[in-house]
Amino acid sequence: DSGVTQTPKHLITATGQRVTLRCSPRSGDLSVYWYQQSLDQGLQFLIQYYNGEERAKGNILERFSAQQFPDLHSELNLSSLELGDSALYFCASSVGGQSNSPLHFGNGTRLTVT
Amino acid sequence: KNQVEQSPQSLIILEGKNCTLQCNYTVSPFSNLRWYKQDTGRGPVSLTIMTFSENTKSNGRYTATLDADTKQSSLHITASQLSDSASYICVVSANYGNNRLAFGKGNQVVVIP
Numbered sequence: 001d002s003g004v005t006q007t008p009k010h011l012i013t014a015t016g017q018r019v020t021l022r023c024s025p026r027s028g029d030l031s032v033y034w035y036q037q038s039l040d041q042g043l044q045f046l047i048q049y050y051n052g053e054e055r056a057k058g059n060i061l062e063r064f065s066a067q068q069f070p071d072l073h074s075e076l077n078l079s080s081l082e083l084g085d086s087a088l089y090f091c092a093s094s095v096g097g098q099s100n101s102p103l104h105f106g107n108g109t110r111l112t113v114t
Numbered sequence: 115k116n117q118v119e120q121s122p123q124s125l126i127i128l129e130g131k132n133c134t135l136q137c138n139y140t141v142s143p144f145s146n147l148r149w150y151k152q153d154t155g156r157g158p159v160s161l162t163i164m165t166f167s168e169n170t171k172s173n174g175r176y177t178a179t180l181d182a183d184t185k186q187s188s189l190h191i192t193a194s195q196l197s198d199s200a201s202y203i204c205v206v207s208a209n210y211g212n213n214r215l216a217f218g219k220g221n222q223v224v225v226i227p
Contacts, residue, residue, distance in 0.1 A: 108156070
């Protein structure tokens with residue numbers, strides 16, 4: 001068990017809708033990262049937060065947004081959903097905000113857009 | 115072009131046999147290289163992390179090697195078990211930039227009895 005909790009595990013919704021994915025990092029970890037993994041694709045970095053502040057941004061669409069709250073949990077908001085947004089969304093956490101900090105991944109939220 | 119290339123994309127091996135997975139990268143300046151194991155439908159789990167000065171690191175039946183000069187790494191699985199069936203992801207970390215982790219697409223390993 002990595003200690004990173006993601007909810008919900010599965011989500012099925014229709015095109016055009018909006019969903020929120022939630023992540024609770026491992027106890028003591030200040031950084032939260034969001035990744036998207038489409039079928040047969042590698043993990044694509046979306047965004048990183050460190051202690052409540054945005055630290056780095058990757059290939060995140062404008063329809064997507066995220067935030068990290070004072071209790072360090074994070075939410076990823078996906079709006080105006082399209083069929084191509086169907087994927088596994090992973091959250092990872094680390095103690096520090098630098099790239100040499102080990103990452104601990106949750107088990108993901110599987111999003112299906114119909 | 116992806117900064118981290120893994121080969122083979124997939125392979126099937128018999129239970130009990132050994133196999134070696136390859137990772138070539140172009141990330142520079144290099145900070146560290148990690149191998150993760152990802153079971154189907156689960157999050158990746160760290161196997162090894164190696165810095166520039168480390169040539170080899172083991173975790174049970176998994177042994178990773180690193181040649182920072184040629185920018186190559188390998189992951190060797192000894193005496194494979196059915197539970198080794200998974201995707202093995204090579205991740206390289208750089209010392210600059212906002213998106214500092216470069217992910218390979220993974221080596222899909224299937225162990226058959």
